Amino acid sequence: GVFVNGRPLPNAIRLRIVELAQLGIRPCDISRQLRVSHGCVSKILARYNETGSILPGAIGGSKPRVTTPNVVKNIREYKQGDPGIFAWEIRDRLLADAVCDKYNVPSVSSISRILRNKIGSLSQPNQYENGKQVSPQSSISYNHIYPYSYPNAMSPSGTKMSNPPGVPVTGGHVSISRGWPSAHMVSNILGIRAFMDPSAIASAEGYAPKMEDWGSVNRATFPSAHGVNGIDKSAIDADIKYPQPSSTLSSYVPACAYSPSNQYGVYSGPAGSYVSPGHHWQAQGTSLSHPGGGVAMHPSDIHSSMAFKHGMHNHTLISVTLQLLSIINEI
DNA sequence: TCCGTTACGGTTGAT
DNA sequence: TCATCAACCGTAACG
Numbered sequence: 506g507v508f509v510n511g512r513p514l515p516n517a518i519r520l521r522i523v524e525l526a527q528l529g530i531r532p533c534d535i536s537r538q539l540r541v542s543h544g545c546v547s548k549i550l551a552r553y554n555e556t557g558s559i560l561p562g563a564i565g566g567s568k569p570r571v572t573t574p575n576v577v578k579n580i581r582e583y584k585q586g587d588p589g590i591f592a593w594e595i596r597d598r599l600l601a602d603a604v605c606d607k608y609n610v611p612s613v614s615s616i617s618r619i620l621r622n623k624i625g626s627l628s629q630p631n632q633y634e635n636g637k638q639v640s641p642q643s644s645i646s647y648n649h650i651y652p653y654s655y656p657n658a659m660s661p662s663g664t665k666m667s668n669p670p671g672v673p674v675t676g677g678h679v680s681i682s683r684g685w686p687s688a689h690m691v692s693n694i695l696g697i698r699a700f701m702d703p704s705a706i707a708s709a710e711g712y713a714p715k716m717e718d719w720g721s722v723n724r725a726t727f728p729s730a731h732g733v734n735g736i737d738k739s740a741i742d743a744d745i746k747y748p749q750p751s752s753t754l755s756s757y758v759p760a761c762a763y764s765p766s767n768q769y770g771v772y773s774g775p776a777g778s779y780v781s782p783g784h785h786w787q788a789q790g791t792s793l794s795h796p797g798g799g800v801a802m803h804p805s806d807i808h809s810s811m812a813f814k815h816g817m818h819n820h821t822l823i824s825v826t827l828q829l830l831s832i833i834n835e836i
Numbered sequence: 837t838c839c840g841t842t843a844c845g846g847t848t849g850a851t
Numbered sequence: 852t853c854a855t856c857a858a859c860c861g862t863a864a865c866g
Contacts, residue, residue: 511847511860533838542862547840564859565848 506540513561514541514549522546523553571609572619579604580619592616 508514518539525535532550536543553559576599583595592613599605611619 508861509847510845510862513860531838543839544841544863545861548861551840562859563849566850566858 508541513564514545516559519549519559519561522549523559526550571605571611572615576604576611577619580616584620592620 513519518541521539522535522541525538526532526546530538532546533543535541536546539546549559579599579602580595583590583598595616596610596613599610605611
């Protein structure tokens with residue numbers, strides 16, 4: 506006969522099989538007459554006798570999801586109540602609390618995935634709601650400066666922290682502001698605190714910059730320029746792209762401009778978090794993080810570009826920027 | 837020879 | 852968009 510492998514027989518043939526069987530025709534004869542394997546005839550007739558239907562079963566798809574919002578909610582509560590709880594313990598509690606039964610309780614791996622993907626992200630806003638965590642602007646600012654954020658579970662030195670991956674970071678255990686400061690920081694290298702310490706900025710200005718503000722500030726503050734102190738931009742770019750240990754500029758730039766992890770990505774250019782779409786990675790020269798590309802501006806440029814940011818009073822930033830400019834000028 | 841069962845390679849659709 | 856997974860399919864072979 507003609508059949509499509511993996512696909513059900515046409516309903517007409519299935520119906521015909523049942524009709525012929527009801528007429529008393531033997532399955533072997535039906536198989537020959539309709540040119541269908543006898544195993545297929547046997548299966549269809551057995552199903553018809555059992556269910557009364559000639560239709561094939563549902564093909565494809567997945568089982569109903571067990572990770573319902575209610576289950577996720579309960580898992581979150583368990584985790585918040587006991588941050589050290591194991592996935593299998595959560596599973597047991599879901600059963601004990603009758604949130605699930607044995608047929609729809611999530612697997613341990615599913616619970617782990619929920620903790621990693623859902624609970625973790627859902628818990629983030631709570632950090633701000635609770636008001637006991639690091640101020641938003643700190644992480645925001647660092648996120649901008651270091652678009653390649655440090656993994657939560659890792660300390661700056663690379664040592665494992667107490668929170669396993671996927672476990673919501675609560676209570677300020679781990680924050681970027683705590684995890685980041687290192688000998689590579691601009692503030693440590695240049696002796697500038699306020700620039701890298703958002704709390705200093707916030708306390709001085711009483712203004713909590715949004716992440717997009719920071720990005721805009723930096724993009725607006727450092728428009729593309731052709732060079733620094735007469736140094737051709739292309740030469741600088743080449744230096745940035747292929748930093749040499751002997752290059753004074755590059756010896757500063759990686760430490761200032763790139764996070765430790767980002768330094769590995771200097772050539773690959775995954776700088777999309779702060780580079781406008783469609784821009785080549787070198788466009789990051791327009792940001793503070795790439796001083797080689799666009800820091801040849803006048804203080805008036807800085808002031809005008811910053812002033813439009815929601816009335817942000819940026820004396821601190823400006824002074825820091827000027828210090829940076831003077832250093833670069835020396836270079 | 838008949839027929840129930842099952843391994844196999846395939847399709848499908850939700851995740 | 853792609854991979855994975857688990858459901859189903861009919862054929863072919865076995866007993």
